[in-house]
Amino acid sequence: MNKTELNHNKSLPSKEERHKLFGSVKPGPRTKPIDKKGMADLQNSKKDFLFDIDMVGISNVKHPIRIPSQLTPEIQTTIGTFSFGSSIAQGSKGTNMSRFTEQLDQYHNEGFAVDIATMKEFTKELAGRLKQNDSEVEVTFPWFFERKGPYSDLTGMNYADATIRVEYHKETGHDITVSLTGKITTLCPCSKEISEYSAHNQRGNVTMTIKLTDDFNEQEVDWKAALLEAAESNASARIHPVLKRPDEKMVTEQAYENPRFVEDIVRLVAADLYEYDFVESFTVMCRNEESIHLHDAVASLSYDKKQERE
Template structure:
């Protein structure tokens, strides 16, 4: 572009004029108060609003968090997706939504570590802040862990999806549920049985949700690692981020030696969870992304040890 071109550039209207060109209008008259104490508070209206609400709050709140792990990396920063709520009676119109995020920001400024002790403290304080009898928090996040090749010992990062739910009620205390969704390899027993050679295998997703006992000690037990082990140790083979040829040979042969249906997976994982003394109830599901079908295969188990 030469100097002549620069001198003949388009002359644009001001930014204010451009906004008006595209529909902006001048502010209208302001008649309502701007001071908080003079504004009506509809959420705190008191009347018979017909029904109690089991839960009201906010969800899909993304926020940075810190977590601890018994596997490397032992301290890591990740992104948590939160849900906050409490129940309200039919005598209240609504809740104070801003108090949920105010509480989150307070904990963030103090270095928000995602552990059960902190979440229990968080829910009790949240119930007090909301002036309600109960409060609920759920946080889901990707958990990363180091995995080495079985032969080469070369390391890489795997991840699983973890979540924690804590419900506090001033009369009954705490209910705690933790969940993990991990990825495994499964090899089809039927395919192995009927084929002259080879067998089809697939990637499986194992989802586990467990209710923990009141005396669960998170300082001595990493529930994430325990659930991951329950899933992976019962699979045909584990998933690896780095595999050299000797590793691939080892993993392939291991899968062939340990064929598993989805039905087998959920029963074997359930047996491991049943043997964990700090687990009261559990739910296990497995979904195989079939390699020779367009559909997936699923199996599920729910079990309550307290009802025995």
């Protein structure tokens, strides 16, 4: 027989025998209840369990979501990565994990649009479902936006990584923190200064984390677009998915005209965030993927506007 031909003459035991060979056994006697009412609920046990728990929940939950946006595309479907949690008092043993995903599925079936108002409603309802005074939800997702070439007007799709974190407490209400990481081009001022006819540039990653004011109105301001503009407008140049030669000429010349260190980026972005009325406090970090080094260059700063009022 030709060596390349398969031998189909092997005699195999039945599938049941194969499973038995690899350790499967027949079901044993069933003595415990099979309906929920008759089952023990260990997580709802009430005793002195030594300590309060700050947070218990689940994380790395991936789920389809809808994102409203003031930039095109205005309605988009993407994948959100969720974490859910709540505190547990010393007298309670634990939480019912299934209630987190149960509520997520309920919202999904109703057309889950991830915006600030919906997330506030979600956390308040979740605390009630868990029979706790508080809950917290965080979701991270890629947010897409259309970008045109500066000369050709040819469009493509860019994205930034966005995060919404909402903490709810029955007595104090909601605390909302949002974050956006956008990519930019930076050109090295030192390289431009010392070189005869060149300057190295690199891709920068600007991460802005802000606490929203209590009166933030998402109908008036798309926080995602505002943070993106803060990062990109202070860069050496913006990132483009489609560039023809006239576009490339404009972008590279713009970068040469606007050299930026990572220190420059975080200060300039911070100035924009400071001027946004809906920002209560913020942290800005820039990380440059250096083109002539193996290391990255990083800088960060934080500022809290409340300090000025104290």
